[in-house]
Amino acid sequence: MKRVIAIAMQKGGVGKTTTAVNLAASLAATKRRVLLIDMDPQGNTTMGSGIDKSQLKCSTCEVLLGECQLADAFVPIEHGAGFTLLPANQDLTAAEVRLLTLPIGRETKLRQALAPKRNDFDLVLIDCPPALNMLTVNALVAADSVLIPMQCEYYALEGLSALLSTVEQIRAAVNPQLAIEGVLRTMFDPRNNLANEVSAQLVAHFGDKVFRTVIPRNIRLAEAPSFGKPALFHDKESRGALAYLALAGEMIRREEESTGAVRNLTAMTSATAASPVTAPTAPTASAANATAANTTNTANTTNTANTTNTANTTNAANAGNAVDTNGVDTATTAGPATNPASGSAMSAPVSAAPAPQAEERSR
Numbered sequence: 001m002k003r004v005i006a007i008a009m010q011k012g013g014v015g016k017t018t019t020a021v022n023l024a025a026s027l028a029a030t031k032r033r034v035l036l037i038d039m040d041p042q043g044n045t046t047m048g049s050g051i052d053k054s055q056l057k058c059s060t061c062e063v064l065l066g067e068c069q070l071a072d073a074f075v076p077i078e079h080g081a082g083f084t085l086l087p088a089n090q091d092l093t094a095a096e097v098r099l100l101t102l103p104i105g106r107e108t109k110l111r112q113a114l115a116p117k118r119n120d121f122d123l124v125l126i127d128c129p130p131a132l133n134m135l136t137v138n139a140l141v142a143a144d145s146v147l148i149p150m151q152c153e154y155y156a157l158e159g160l161s162a163l164l165s166t167v168e169q170i171r172a173a174v175n176p177q178l179a180i181e182g183v184l185r186t187m188f189d190p191r192n193n194l195a196n197e198v199s200a201q202l203v204a205h206f207g208d209k210v211f212r213t214v215i216p217r218n219i220r221l222a223e224a225p226s227f228g229k230p231a232l233f234h235d236k237e238s239r240g241a242l243a244y245l246a247l248a249g250e251m252i253r254r255e256e257e258s259t260g261a262v263r264n265l266t267a268m269t270s271a272t273a274a275s276p277v278t279a280p281t282a283p284t285a286s287a288a289n290a291t292a293a294n295t296t297n298t299a300n301t302t303n304t305a306n307t308t309n310t311a312n313t314t315n316a317a318n319a320g321n322a323v324d325t326n327g328v329d330t331a332t333t334a335g336p337a338t339n340p341a342s343g344s345a346m347s348a349p350v351s352a353a354p355a356p357q358a359e360e361r362s363r
Contacts (some may be wrong), residue, residue, distance in 0.1 A: 006143035011159030012130030015186035020127035025230035026248035038088035046087040052229030053089040061095040111142035146182035152198035
């Protein structure tokens with residue numbers, strides 16, 4: 001997949017951290033290499049993964065400030081298939097303050113730190129704080145897309161509007177490739193009419209960008225962080241764990257469909273470029289000779305036909321001269337006379353004298 005996804009939402013308590021931890025575990029269960037980055041000074045993602053945030057020697061704070069290499073701050077999570085964590089704690093607040101004092105390049109610190117190790121993972125998930133501050137901006141600049149957890153309530157809709165405005169600003173200024181990965185409905189209760197109405201509005205506005213998977217309210221999801229485990233390894237049969245497995249499957253399926261469509265488009269473009277367009281060519285000498293021969297044959301055939309018709313006409317004219325057995329002509333038909341001056345045929349019929357009767361000859 002080789003993608004970086006920021007999990008962001010301005011409103012707090014919508015399930016960003018729960019989604020980050022459980023989605024990372026679910027994707028890791030599909031044999032994908034996953035890096036989970038905690039960008040929240042509260043450190044809930046770190047604690048929910050089973051790491052004590054108070055004992056960190058190197059964290060996201062030092063990475064952003066350039067005091068530590070990214071690989072040195074990695075913490076492997078051994079639950080199940082396992083994933084890699086970049087932990088955080090309250091020191092990240094100090095890092096944000098120091099970033100704000102930088103004259104240039106403060107919004108690209110995370111992207112620069114992540115660049116050397118980006119291709120070592122199939123997917124990088126970034127858990128953002130519940131605010132549109134410099135930490136969230138760093139995450140959005142480093143990301144390829146944004147996954148938006150959304151509780152189906154009115155205040156969450158307001159937070160969504162503010163986040164989309166920030167995404168547009170990031171696109172225009174620093175990261176034009178930033179896209180919306182999808183909107184995830186969390187803590188959903190189908191018995192709530194308001195939740196159903198907000199859900200219908202989200203589908204009508206965002207269409208296919210709304211994930212078909214819905215995360216329900218589930219006690220196992222709420223209690224799993226107290227055990228320092230994702231819900232998948234706390235109770236894999238729970239509705240919450242199965243919902244995040246379904247979400248991971250839907251994301252993988254979307255990626256495969258998108259990749260397949262791009263491959264098909266590339267193949268069609270290559271095939272079109274490889275087949276040259278045949279221009280109309282001038283007729284060759286052989287074709288010209290063949291055409292001339294056909295024309296000559298046609299002319300000869302026409303001349304032969306005309307000659308034949310002329311002969312037939314002459315024969316018919318000769319046959320029209322009837323001769324008596326006694327040697328006297330009974331009828332003579334003269335053809336059209338020709339005017340030697342004009343060369344045109346003149347219609348001048350000449351009538352012969354009537355033949356004498358037999359009685360007159362006997363006299």
